[in-house]
Amino acid sequence: MKNKIQFLLLFILFPLITWGQTKVSGKIIDSNNQEVPYASVYFKNSTEGVVANEYGKFYLESAKSYTTLVISFVGYKTLEIPLTERTNLNMNVVLELDNLLGEVKIFVGKTSKKNNPAIDILRKIWERKRKNGLNMFARYEYDKYEKIEFDLNSIDSAYQNKKLFRGMEFIFKQMDTSKVTGKTYLPIFINENIAQVYGDNDNNRKREKSLGNKNSGFDTNQHIIAFVKDLYAEYNIYNNYIKIFDKDFVSPLSRTGINVYNYVLADSAFIEDKWCYNIVYYPRRKGELTFKGDFWVNDSTFAIKKIAMEASKDANINWVKDIYIEQEFEVVNDSVFLLTRDHFMSDFALSKKESSKGVYGKRTSIYKNHKFDIKHPDEFYAEKVNYFDESMYKRDDEFWKSYRFEPLSKDELGVYKMLDTLKTVPKFRMLFDLTSTIIGNYYHIDKYKFDYGPIFSTFGYNDIEGLRLRTGGRTYYGPNDKWRLEGYGAYGFKDNQFKYGVSGRVLLDNDTRLILYGGNRRDIEQIGVSLTESKDVLGRSFASSSLFASGDNTKLTKINLSTLGLEIEPVKNLKFETTFSFKTLRAASDQFNLDYYVDKENNIIADETKQSEIMASIEYTPGRKTVGYGVDRTDIDNKYLRLYLRYTQGLKGVLDSDFKYEKLQLYVSKPLLLGGFGTLTPILEVGKTFGEVPLGLLNVVPGNQSWFNIQNTFANLNYYEFVTDEYASLHLEHNFGGRLFSRIPWLRDFNLREIVGVRGMYGKISHGNIDLNASSIQYKAPEDIYYEYYFAIGNIFKIFRLDFSWRGNYLDMPDSRKFAVRGSFAIYF
Structure with missing residues (x-):
C-alpha cells in the first residue's frame, strides 16, 4: 500500500x-443559519440530481438546459429556484421549516425504522x-x-x-x-x-x-x-x-x-x-x-x-x-x-x-x-x-x-x-525519475538498462559491523524481462570486512513459468528472526542491519550461501519448487558461537557448520493477482490465502556436508475482511526437524530487539531466548479500522485505528539435540506455550503505528522483557 x-x-x-448546459452550486441553510445536510437537489421534471453533503454544500451539472432547481428535505418546505442563467454558482439557499408536517419531523436527523416507506421498499430490494x-x-x-x-x-x-x-x-x-x-x-x-x-x-x-x-x-x-x-x-x-x-x-x-x-x-x-x-x-x-x-x-x-x-x-x-x-x-x-x-x-x-x-x-x-x-x-x-x-x-x-x-x-x-x-522535457523526466525511484526503491539508468538499489538498504548498523554501507543493482530492460541479474557489495566499518551477493534468474518457459535461478551470498546475518527461511539468496532481515535496536545484538552469524533451483507454475497460483543449497555457518564474533560436539564423548568441538540441503515446496495462493509476465512479478494485493508446505533433506557428505536430517514446515496466512468489524489476520506456522543438528540448523523462536515491528516475530523475546526442533506458532491480529475510536467524540477527529493481537509459540527440543549443543546458548523450548498480547494505535499522523506489547509468561527467565514498545512507519488508506 x-x-x-x-x-x-x-x-x-x-x-x-x-461548460455544461446547466451548472449550479451553493450551500443550504435554515432560517436559524444552521447547515441543512443531505437535502435533495435536482432539476425540475428530471431524474438528474444530487444529495447535499454533511455541510449542506452541493454541486450539480447537466448537459441539458433547465430553468428550475428544486431543493427538498423532509421537515422543510420544498423550494423551487428559477435559473435565469446557464451557470449559477455559490448560491445561498435558505429552507423554511414546514409547520404542517410536525408529525413527520422525526425524519429530520435520524429517521425512524418503523412506519418508514423507504425501509419497506428496501426490504423488498x-x-x-x-x-x-x-x-x-x-x-x-x-x-x-x-x-x-x-x-x-x-x-x-x-x-x-x-x-x-x-x-x-x-x-x-x-x-x-x-x-x-x-x-x-x-x-x-x-x-x-x-x-x-x-x-x-x-x-x-x-x-x-x-x-x-x-x-x-x-x-x-x-x-x-x-x-x-x-x-x-x-x-x-x-x-x-x-x-x-x-x-x-x-x-x-x-x-x-x-x-x-x-x-x-x-x-x-x-x-x-x-x-x-x-x-x-x-x-x-x-x-x-x-x-x-x-x-x-x-x-x-x-x-x-x-x-x-x-x-x-x-x-x-x-x-x-x-x-x-x-x-x-x-x-x-x-x-x-x-x-x-x-x-x-x-x-x-x-x-x-x-x-x-x-x-x-x-x-x-x-x-x-x-x-x-x-x-x-x-x-x-x-x-x-x-x-x-x-x-x-x-x-x-x-x-x-x-x-x-x-x-x-x-x-x-x-x-x-x-x-x-x-517525456522530452528534462524537468519532467527528472521529476518522474525521482518519484519512480521512491516508489520502486531503485533508480533506473536507461542508457545501461540498469537499476541502482535498493536505495533504502544503503545504510545499516549492528553491533558487529557498526556502520554498514551497501551498494548494488540489477539489470532492467522492462517489466517483462525474461532474465535478470542482481548483485550488491557491502562494507562494515567496525569489522572492516567486505560482503557481497550475486544472483540470477531466467524464465525458461512462459506458459508454465518454469524459472531457473541461482546465486551466492557471503554476509553477516541474524538468523534467529525467521522460522520459515526465505529462498531469496540476497535476502537480509531488518534485524541484521537495524539502525535502532535494543539490547545485545552480537549473536550474528557469518553465512556463505549458494543456491541453485527450479520453480514451475503448471496451474494458476499453484507453484512447485526444488532447490539445492550449500551453506557454511559460523559465529560473527567471539561473543557468540554456534559450536557443537563432533564425538559422543564430547571431546571434540566444531565451530563451523557445513551443510548441503535439497528442498522441495508447494505454494498455493488462490485469488492472488499479479502484474508482469517476465521472470519477476508484482502482487496487486495481499489479501489472498497463502498456503506453503516445504520439505528439506540434509545431505551428509555431499560437498563435505556435516549432517543428515529431514525438516517439514507449513505456513498458512489469510487476511479476513469482517465487513464493518475490520480485518482479522491469522498466521500459522508449524514445523519439525527429524534428526540431530546443531544450533545453526534448528528452529530458533524469532525474537525482535529492534524498535520497529518485524512480522511474525515476538516483540518481548530476545534473540535465541527459545530454541526448538518441533514447534507451532500462531499470530492473531485484528485491526478494527477506527470503528471503536469513531464512537468517542474527542478522539473521532484524529482518525486513529485500534489494533489488538496475541501471538503464541509451542515448542520442544529433543535430548539428542541438547546433547549435541556446545554453543554459548543454553537451549530452552517453550513447552508451556509462550505467549504475548498487545494493543496498538495505528494511523498516528496518518503514517505511524505504535505497539504496546506485554509478555504473558516465562517472566522469570534471565533478562526477560515484560513490556515492549515497537513502532512502524507505513502509508495506508
Missing part, C-alpha cells in the same frame, strides 16, 4: 474549460437482489470497455504560474471541469482496456479476455501498473459491504444498512417507461465508513435503475478527500435489469480541506452486447498461468475508434500526445 500512496505524489507534482441482473442466468457474456484516468484538480492561475511548470506550460491546454465537483482539472494519465467477459453462475466461474490495452504513459514501472489495477477493484452494490481502498464501506442496499443509514422516500417518476421510487439516504453517525446519496428503484421488480453514492467526508480513510460512485442499469425486459455503466471517482489529496489541491482518480466501465446461456467447456474458463499477447498493447487508432463504447473527449485524446511531449 505504501507504493500505492507514493505513486499519487507523482501526479500531485503536475496541474479551454468546458433485499428479497429480490439475487433474482436480478446476471444472477438470473446460468451463463452470460458481454463486452466491457474500461477507462481509468488521473487528473490534477483545483487548477488556478496562481498554480499555473509556479516555477515548477516553466517549460511545460503547454499541458494546461488540456484542462477541463468536473461534472461532479465543479473543479477545474488537468488530465495527466489515461489507460483504456477492451475485454470480453464470460461467466458461469452454475459453477461460479468467470473469465475476462482482454482484446486491447492503451496506456498514456508510465507503462514501464510495475509498481505503478499494480497501483492502477488495484486502485479500483470490482464491487457489487447489492453486497453488504463494498471494498474500496482496502476499506469495507457499508452498502446502502445492505441488510445492515438500516443500522447505519437514514432513509427517506423523496420522489417517484418514470425512467424509460418504468415507474421508479427515489430514496435518499445519509449516515446516522459520523466517522463510519458510509455513503450519502440516492437511488431510483423500480416499483415491480425492485431492481435498482440508478444509484449515486458519495463517501462521508469524515469517514476514516486517509489521503482521499472524496469518493463518488454512480451506476446505471438497463431494462432488458420486465424482470431483467443489467448494469450498463459504472463510474467511480476519487479525489486524492494530502488534506481534506476544501481548498486543498489533489488528484482525481476516475474509472468508467461500460458494458454492452450481453448474451446469455451460451455454454462453454470447463477448460474454456481455465485461467492462463502467464498469458501475454504483446499485440494487445499495439492496437491502432482504427481499433480504438471501433471498440470504444463512448468517444474520448478532445482533452482526453490530447493526453496521449501531451505525455509523449512531456
